[in-house]
Amino acid sequence: MKKDLLKVLLPIAFVVVALAFYFVLLGSRGIDLIRSGGVAAVGLGIGVLLLPFIGVWIVYASLHAGWQHQQLARRIHEEGLELDVTDLPRRPSGRIDRDAADALFETVKREWEADPDNWRNSYRLARAYDYAGDRGRARDTMRRAVALERAEREGKN
Known part of the structure; x- marks a missing residue:
């Protein structure tokens, strides 16, 4: 169980850390544009500066929704109400027919x-x-x- 959890959490943690680095880098570029003082550069800088905030919100919303869905999946499993798809025919890709x-x-x-x-x-x-x-x-x-x-x-x- 712990091994399966690590298989899920490690990639998520890696992506979140990579995104955090990217958001910091993007924010610093936005500040650089604003500091340059040109009207167009300031406008672009403000737009670029907003992107990390939007990104953080998207990451939070995605992780929160995933956590909520996982909680429901756990409860459904505990109650024995999962959809049984083991016997359904599948395509070569593995998707259900x-x-x-x-x-x-x-x-x-x-x-x-x-x-x-x-x-x-x-x-x-x-x-x-x-x-x-x-x-x-x-x-x-x-x-x-x-x-x-x-x-x-x-x-x-």
């Missing part, structure tokens, strides 16, 4: 329609969207699952 993914999606969608306010159903639907290749809807549905799970958790306290 499109027809099989669509059939899985239809099954999970019916479960979700029966109880759309249950975060577990929303989580499973998000995973089914992902298997079916609809990443946009998968992200939206996963955000809904996170919000529903948070509401459930806060309602119990």
Whole structure:
């Protein structure tokens, strides 16, 4: 378990450190442009200076969302509600065959329609969207699952 965790955390840590270095470098270039004093250079410098802040926000938002999704995945696993895709046919690339993914999606969608306010159903639907290749809807549905799970958790306290 610890070894698997390191396989995930080390690359993430490397990317975050590399991005931090890049953001510092980018910020210093922005300050250099502002110090040069030209109107165009100051405008560009301000724009370049904003990029590290936007980058930090994107990194934080991505890591936070990943952490939230992982928490839901852990709970789903503990409750034995993971989607079983082990027997589904796969393409040579390893992805689930499109027809099989669509059939899985239809099954999970019916479960979700029966109880759309249950975060577990929303989580499973998000995973089914992902298997079916609809990443946009998968992200939206996963955000809904996170919000529903948070509401459930806060309602119990």
